[in-house]
Amino acid sequence: MTAIVAVVVLALGIAGLAETSRWFATIYVSLIIVWTLVGMVRDVLRGHFGLDVLAVIAMIATLAVGEYVASLIIVLMLSGGEALEDYAARRAKKELTSLLDRAPQIAHIVDSGGAVGSDAITDVAADDVQVGDVLLVRPSEVVPADAVLVTDSASFDESSLTGESMPVTHIAGEEVLSGALNGSQAVRVRAIRRSADSQYQQIVALVQEAQESRAPVVRLADRFAIPFTAVSLIIAGAAWAISGDASRFAEVLVLATPCPLLIAAPVAFLGGLSRAAKAGIIIKSGAVIEQLAGVRSAAFDKTGTLTQGRPALVAVHTTDEFDDDHVLQLAASAEQYSSHVLAEGIRNAASARGLALSTAASANEVATNGVSALIGSRTVVVGKLAYITSLAPDTHTVDLAPGQAAAYVAVDGRFAGALVLADDPRPESRAVISWLRGHGIERVAMLTGDARSTADAVAREVGITEVRADLLPGEKVRLATQMQPRPVLMVGDGVNDAPVLAAADVGIAMGAKGATAAGDAADAVILKDSLVKVADAVAIGSHTLRVAFTAIWIGIAISIALMLVATTGVIPAVVGALVQELVDLATILYALRALSGPTSGLDEPAHSDRAPTALTARR
Structure with a gap:
């Protein structure tokens, strides 16, 4: 929209309608100022002070001294920088509209207690299951509600709920949790809870609650807002006071507009997002990259994460x-x-x-x-x-x-x-844990729903000394939220990991085999079945943040140097606004270095995409 207005203003000026052009630009920029001021007031009331205040002052100053073309250029670059940052934040991010693609939608209710095949079977929505209903669960179907087994015995895959990699056999009368995957025979269960009250739906609720409770991440450039604004106003005010010319104030502030700061970080983060995607890691926003760079604690699920997830x-x-x-x-x-x-x-x-x-x-x-x-x-x-x-x-x-x-x-x-x-540990697990400890991760823990003996055995092999076992999803969330120091990284792959992935500062899902729930709840998804990608994600995040900070400092240094030159009056406002675009270009070119950032340097396991190889047998 701003670009269209700028073209109209220039066209009117060229056509000889300078006064009309001036009023058109003044009204439009004034509306932008009012709109921005309203947003600023809301932010200040929430305790947030951003760089927009500097841009508003620059727009007001240029309008006040009649430099309406310069004011339009400021609006154009400000809106462009914000749009770019918004795009970086939305890239690869999806709303959590459905926790699981495999979530049970249909339940088969048995109308009588006869043998399988002779009774009437009625299909109803899973949400319509009532306590006491006898349900038929066919082979490879998901149990739609918490129930007790009616069939003499049956085997269920509960790995996505408890983290246990081996199938679990239940006998008649034992409880079977919703979300468990039935084995190869049709079985009957009697519902003991409605679908909405069952274990599966409790996991869904935990994910949603954890996501809503997470604090927002402050925009990187806004951390420089107060000092940069103060320095800019001091230089501009001194130029006005010494020269006695109000236009000098505007000429300095045009060069102080925060476009380099607003653009540098989003461009660097976009580069980091692209670099990560090329490495097989989908990171859902620039804020996640920033969090990855600062991670100080890491927690891992066991089954399918530290281990291969296949016996x-x-x-x-x-x-x-x-x-x-x-x-x-x-x-x-x-x-x-x-x-x-x-x-x-x-x-x-x-x-x-x-x-x-x-x-x-x-x-x-x-x-x-x-x-x-x-x-x-x-x-x-x-x-x-x-x-x-x-x-x-x-x-x-x-x-x-x-x-x-x-x-x-x-x-x-x-x-x-x-x-x-x-279910052996991944061959790369020990190297990844060691790499993390050597790159700023002070605390590494295992959080698993599996048995203590099994968890301890795996932990010893991969080099983890802190183990919490026999955990339910809610307990994982509690431990992750209490973990210090922060930020905390959590890595998992199953449905049972979805709540803790959402609750952690950074959640990474092993998406090659993991459930949709884990991918939806996580901040990043690894597309290749390799734990090395976790170290790569941290390495890419660290490099990207270094590039972003450096680009910002380049923009600040050049802007301050130009402001000092502008105090002499040798740079008119329009020229200053155009020169500022060269500063933008310099910061963008440097920020693009994030596209070629290094990874962890760890070797990928030779069999990460193949079935495990049998070890030497012994009698």
């Missing part, structure tokens, strides 16, 4: 009748027909060893227990201890370390061995 084979225990590779090959061949999370780890381990899988003549998965397959002439069964023991009485248990799980194997009714799997 990998760590050991093979066999009887004397079988060797390791043979048992693994048979088990992996049978697990081709299973959707269990451990099955993928077993198949990946066999593939990593170059073992060819055999096709089964027949296969059957026994929900929550295991899988049975006819491989050649041999009957192979892989599953939990109790199930294998019922088929092979000679089965014996194997010792497990914290965080490990075992899949037992029987061949032709005899115990063959056990495959031990664990």
